[in-house]
Amino acid sequence: MTAVPAARRHGSDFAELSRSIKQAGLLHRRRGYYLATNTLTIAAFAGVWVMFGFLGDSWWQLGTAALLAVVCTQLSFLGHDAGHKQIFRRRRANDAVGYVHAGLVGLSYGWWVGKHNRHHANPNHEDDDPDLDIPALAFTTGQGRIKAGFxxxxxxxxxxxFFPLLLLEGFNLHWSSIQAAWRGQVKLRVLESAMLTAHTGGYLAAVFVVLSPVTAIVFVLLHQGLWGVYMGCSFAPNHKGMPTTTNRHEWDFLRKQVLTSRNIRGGRWVDFLLGGLNYQIEHHLFPSMPRPNLRRAQTIVRRFCATHEIGYSQCGLFRSYGHVLRHLHAVGAPLRTTSGTARSHTHTR
Incomplete structure (x- = not known):
């Protein structure tokens, strides 16, 4: 008798889980929640800029920069939700929200959606996940071996x-967005180019007109640095340090998404702080599920995984960073050993 591949044997598991989720009504849109959240977040964004205008040329503006970093991250979370069609059922309405939020933050919505969709299709895949393709870091020993020089x-x-590098992540996101629009790698190139130009010009004009040159430079560095750290600290715990996959794996969709993802334990405060990304397993299984439904979905998914003996990873926020740092340190260990051995041989000769 011919053996049935594991992926095919388990193919019905996700269908079973999906029926439970649908029966619980967790894929229904939450327009009231998103109306309130979008309104409050955009109002906060406008309020911070009003505060900026009232304070004028003052070092107190560094507090404004920190607040702006928080609000920009929350806007980015809403853009993320729009990119996954969590707000409306139709793509066009979600994209309209996504482009607005991306324009306020200074990102290319088209570039980010394309990159993020590739990540969702291939989470932690050593060749196909763009989130593992970061020149400054090595997430596998194979990536470490091929790096050279600095x-x-x-x-x-x-x-x-790792954490110092996150201070540059905001600048990296802006630059990657500009490059994508410039090279025509986005569908609405003219629109995105205009929005990025308007954002950059308006942002720099406001900062350098109101503030003295030195204060303005510090404001920009602090705002962009803290935004990058907040964004990085929100996305990094989700997959870093979890198993990576290659084309040799025969995991079905359910196991591929669950086994490569990590949830962050916590209450409503963590839900707000991480924009729902703390329910990474549920989000990867049901990307279009509205953010406020993820908490209820977790109970169903976790129980299902326990019944089917599928590993379900969850830990506290600070412990997740410990997992990330230990993984990065372990990946770099062979390089440190090789370097030390080479110096020892050189000294002996």
Whole structure:
């Protein structure tokens, strides 16, 4: 008798789970929630800029920069939800919300959606997940081996450099967005180019007109640095340090999404702080599920995984960062050992 591949044997598991989720009504849209959340977040964004205008040229503006970093991250979370069609059922309405939020933050919505969709289709895949393709870091020993020069040195000590590097993530997101629009890698190139130009010009004009040059530079560095750290700290715990996959794996959709993802334990405060990304397993299984329904879905998914003996990873926020740093340190260990051995041989000769 011919053996049935594991992926095919388990193919009906997700269908069973999906029926339970649908019966619980967890894929229904939550327009009231998103109307309130969008209104409050955009009002907060406008309020911070009003505060900026009232304070004028003052070092107190560094507090404004910190507040702006928080609000921009919350806007980014809403853009993320729109990109997954969590707000409306139709793509066009979600995209309209997504483009507005991306324009306020200074990102290319088309570039980000394309990149993020590839990640969802191939979470933690060593070749196909764009979130594992970061030149400054090595997430597998294979990635570490092929690095050379300064990037190899960074991979050796990447656990120590991880959080400092997040200070540059905001600038990296802006630059990647500009490059994508400039190279025509987005569908609405003219619109995105105009929005990015308007955002950059308006932002820099406001900062350098109101503030003295030194204060303005510090404001920009602090705002963009904190935004990058907040964004990085929200997305990094979700998959980093979890198993990676290759084309040799025969996991079905359910196991591929669950086994490569990590949830963050916590209450409503963590839900707000991480924009629902703390329910990463449920989000990857049902990307279009509205954010406020993820908490209820977790109970169903976790019980289902326990019944079917599927590993379900969950830990506290700070412990998740510990897992990430230990993983990065372990990946860099062979490079540090190789370097030390080479120096020892050189000294002996």
């Amino acid at each position: 990037l190899r040195w960074m991979a050796k000590y990447q656990a120590f450099l």
